[in-house]
Amino acid sequence: MTTALLGPASRRFALIALAALATMAGAQTSGNYEPQRGQAGKDVIWIPSPDEVVNRMLQMAEVKASDRVFDLGSGDGKIAIAAGRNYGARSTGLEFNPDMVQLSNRLAKEAGVADKVNFRQADIFVADFSSATVVTMYLLPELNLRLRPKLFTMPPGTRVVSHSFTMGDWQPDETARAGTGEVFLWRIPANASGQWKLTAPGVAEAGLRFSQKYQMLEGDAEFGPLRASIVQPRLSGDVLRFQVRDPSGVVLSFDGKVAGNRITGTVSRPGQAATPFQATREGEPSPIAERAPDPAELSSASLAASLAR
Numbered sequence: 001m002t003t004a005l006l007g008p009a010s011r012r013f014a015l016i017a018l019a020a021l022a023t024m025a026g027a028q029t030s031g032n033y034e035p036q037r038g039q040a041g042k043d044v045i046w047i048p049s050p051d052e053v054v055n056r057m058l059q060m061a062e063v064k065a066s067d068r069v070f071d072l073g074s075g076d077g078k079i080a081i082a083a084g085r086n087y088g089a090r091s092t093g094l095e096f097n098p099d100m101v102q103l104s105n106r107l108a109k110e111a112g113v114a115d116k117v118n119f120r121q122a123d124i125f126v127a128d129f130s131s132a133t134v135v136t137m138y139l140l141p142e143l144n145l146r147l148r149p150k151l152f153t154m155p156p157g158t159r160v161v162s163h164s165f166t167m168g169d170w171q172p173d174e175t176a177r178a179g180t181g182e183v184f185l186w187r188i189p190a191n192a193s194g195q196w197k198l199t200a201p202g203v204a205e206a207g208l209r210f211s212q213k214y215q216m217l218e219g220d221a222e223f224g225p226l227r228a229s230i231v232q233p234r235l236s237g238d239v240l241r242f243q244v245r246d247p248s249g250v251v252l253s254f255d256g257k258v259a260g261n262r263i264t265g266t267v268s269r270p271g272q273a274a275t276p277f278q279a280t281r282e283g284e285p286s287p288i289a290e291r292a293p294d295p296a297e298l299s300s301a302s303l304a305a306s307l308a309r
């Protein structure tokens with residue numbers, strides 16, 4: 001899926017960059033600055049995301065007025081401005097090119113959203129965007145991978161939306177094709193890994209064990225001498241759902257929220273009302289993503305991109 005996407009997208013970037021070189025000489029740097037599609041950027045050229053892609057990115061992230069949106073490499077500011085104008089969200093664009101920052105601040109003013117949308121000159125690999133609840137990007141595969149460890153330090157439930165490019169082996173939670181563009185959404189998962197002690201009225205005391213990579217979970221439950229697999233575990237941000245067949249053969253459905261070393265929620269049996277449960281982690285969780293960019297994944301992403309050019 002990734003390689004198929006890389007080809008046309010990366011080729012399009014390269015062709016537009018060449019065309020831009022021919023027309024950039026006349027670009028202004030003052031108040032009437034006119035950016036050129038394909039102009040050079042620090043780590044990636046500027047091409048604006050089409051309107052239908054921007055709309056879909058913000059829809060998939062379920063942006064609300066209470067959100068704090070950061071667009072990494074914000075170009076002319078269209079994603080951050082749309083988030084402010086269409087959803088009332090406070091938005092910030094981080095952009096390395098100071099002319100683009102000036103232009104987008106002016107466009108935010110013209111759109112009447114300067115009170116909630118702003119742009120800062122910054123390198124996205126240095127800037128602090130830890131207050132974001134939604135992160136948007138239209139970069140390159142290897143830049144996404146370089147950002148991935150930082151994204152995993154953000155609170156569970158933070159939404160990450162990328163135009164065109166994936167995140168290596170971190171599978172998206174949702175995808176879309178909008179016109180010619182691909183959109184990918186991930187939710188930062190809570191860390192549910194490790195050993196848990198389950199307590200719930202009317203349920204035999206049990207140990208739960210989850211192993212986790214990114215948002216993908218597997219695990220089992222131990223009821224004394226009986227070990228049963230955890231069926232269909234699903235983690236979406238901090239929301240954890242799974243099923244277990246108990247010692248009497250009844251399938252229990254759990255619906256909970258992970259908060260640090262505690263999971264609380266409800267458990268239900270077929271045909272019966274849900275009752276509360278809680279689980280407490282015993283010991284330490286394991287890391288669910290690498291803490292630094294994976295060199296092998298990085299080099300295969302940039303090799304695939306350069307072959308596609």
Ligand SMILES: C[S@@+](CC[C@H](N)C(=O)[O-])C[C@H]1O[C@@H](n2cnc3c(N)ncnc32)[C@H](O)[C@@H]1O
Nearest residue numbers: 041043044046047048049073075096123124138
């Ligand atoms: C493909 S454009 C996307 C613009 C906008 N996000 C959109 O989707 O319409 C990428 C932008 O990232 C900027 N950029 C490249 N490297 C950067 C860096 N290290 N820090 C901040 N901005 C960067 C470029 O100048 C360019 O404007």
